[in-house]
Amino acid sequence: MARKSFSEVATELRQLIDDGAFQRFERLPPSRKLAEDMGVARNTLRDAFYQLEKEGLLKTRAGSGTYVTAVEQERVPAAVEDATPLELIDARFALEPHICRLCVLHGRREDFELLEILCQTMEGAVDNPVAFAEADTAFHRALSASTRNNLLIWLIGQINTVRSLDEWTRMRHLTLDEQIIRHYNAQHREVLNALRSREPERAAVKMKEHLETARHSLMRAAEA
Amino acid sequence: MARKSFSEVATELRQLIDDGAFQRFERLPPSRKLAEDMGVARNTLRDAFYQLEKEGLLKTRAGSGTYVTAVEQERVPAAVEDATPLELIDARFALEPHICRLCVLHGRREDFELLEILCQTMEGAVDNPVAFAEADTAFHRALSASTRNNLLIWLIGQINTVRSLDEWTRMRHLTLDEQIIRHYNAQHREVLNALRSREPERAAVKMKEHLETARHSLMRAAEA
DNA sequence: CCTTTTTAATCCAATAATAGTCCAATTTTA
DNA sequence: TAAAATTGGACTATTATTGGATTAAAAAGG
Numbered sequence: 001m002a003r004k005s006f007s008e009v010a011t012e013l014r015q016l017i018d019d020g021a022f023q024r025f026e027r028l029p030p031s032r033k034l035a036e037d038m039g040v041a042r043n044t045l046r047d048a049f050y051q052l053e054k055e056g057l058l059k060t061r062a063g064s065g066t067y068v069t070a071v072e073q074e075r076v077p078a079a080v081e082d083a084t085p086l087e088l089i090d091a092r093f094a095l096e097p098h099i100c101r102l103c104v105l106h107g108r109r110e111d112f113e114l115l116e117i118l119c120q121t122m123e124g125a126v127d128n129p130v131a132f133a134e135a136d137t138a139f140h141r142a143l144s145a146s147t148r149n150n151l152l153i154w155l156i157g158q159i160n161t162v163r164s165l166d167e168w169t170r171m172r173h174l175t176l177d178e179q180i181i182r183h184y185n186a187q188h189r190e191v192l193n194a195l196r197s198r199e200p201e202r203a204a205v206k207m208k209e210h211l212e213t214a215r216h217s218l219m220r221a222a223e224a
Numbered sequence: 225m226a227r228k229s230f231s232e233v234a235t236e237l238r239q240l241i242d243d244g245a246f247q248r249f250e251r252l253p254p255s256r257k258l259a260e261d262m263g264v265a266r267n268t269l270r271d272a273f274y275q276l277e278k279e280g281l282l283k284t285r286a287g288s289g290t291y292v293t294a295v296e297q298e299r300v301p302a303a304v305e306d307a308t309p310l311e312l313i314d315a316r317f318a319l320e321p322h323i324c325r326l327c328v329l330h331g332r333r334e335d336f337e338l339l340e341i342l343c344q345t346m347e348g349a350v351d352n353p354v355a356f357a358e359a360d361t362a363f364h365r366a367l368s369a370s371t372r373n374n375l376l377i378w379l380i381g382q383i384n385t386v387r388s389l390d391e392w393t394r395m396r397h398l399t400l401d402e403q404i405i406r407h408y409n410a411q412h413r414e415v416l417n418a419l420r421s422r423e424p425e426r427a428a429v430k431m432k433e434h435l436e437t438a439r440h441s442l443m444r445a446a447e448a
Numbered sequence: 449c450c451t452t453t454t455t456a457a458t459c460c461a462a463t464a465a466t467a468g469t470c471c472a473a474t475t476t477t478a
Numbered sequence: 479t480a481a482a483a484t485t486g487g488a489c490t491a492t493t494a495t496t497g498g499a500t501t502a503a504a505a506a507g508g
Binding site: 030031032046049063065066 | 485486488
């Protein structure tokens, strides 16, 4: 095997297409020129073409040229890292109400004790937005942990790694005046009460109300 | 024993492969270069190769190179990989009803056309469990795509990579008789109808009913 | 000192990439 | 419409690289 293997060339081309150097439906340079540009024999380039054609990225037409037919799926991290605050809150809208239901089913005494402590911490931080936000995050994390569903816990954890979360919490801090914090605290308390009295649907509804409030204050912050 | 024994070299290589320095199906550097890099004679490296080949980690092809054939690589934490089918369906219970609501909000004409095609495909596959399961997966995937929420799309994608999914689909195939498929088809149709008439809550309810049915047939299969 | 293992230096066989040529399909030009 | 130019496709012989194998020397260990 000499200088550059056809699979290396294929990887290189995949990268170029992924980076947008060649757009969809665009015709690539003639194989002779492209082979020269890539410092590789035309045969090798053809093997790489054949590989990418199998993968459905390219389509070559004799006499005409080789065309890009598809663009690789975006990398996994990018989709998540670049999630907007609105996408993020929609995801929480999907997950957290049902997490409340599961908490009623699987939550243990120590879970409710932890949630109670966090609730009290938040109630004692009406004039300290930073401390409140910290306890708030812990509250929602403890909620997911109480389901004993490792998959859900992991999903919530992934959501919390989203880069835009920084932006989101920053925005939240802007909106976190004493009035809003008292409002949130009342909602957290309602959720916890519903969980304690083992009413899954009421807990879910209260969580939805809470998230709706959060969404509104977020959008108000976005406008400003 | 001289400087570095072949078994030490083998251990070193095993570690490199485990750490992902060499990916699966990747070709290792030429034995001459690799031997030099590891500060060892080519003979010794070859003995290490032979050892790892016996273990099934490597495959050498004369004239071509030495390739990684297997790798114990855990992309996600074990807790997630080992998620049980029940945890999995609970996660879907959390996500999919809300995805229905978002589909009503953000779904486009082409989304509903795709869902319609997939519905018809499933309806034409009442006597073909394999084809049905394939279209079923595509249906739920298309549903998540219609939300235009990249974070949710990614979360659903992650759920679909869970290893236990194999076990789950295998179980499903066991339960997929013609009667169940007809039942699922009716439920899919109800969901699609609710989505089309822009009724988010009804769509969510119908999806919950569908997942409840799936959970029941799954648990019945688990008992057997 | 003797055995074992690693090293070192070759040569060989297998495989892959290269270079060159001609052909067929398509597009462009006259 | 027909000719010319351009493009990818196919094939061959050549060259370079890679692993395989053998041998003898050096090093390590008992």
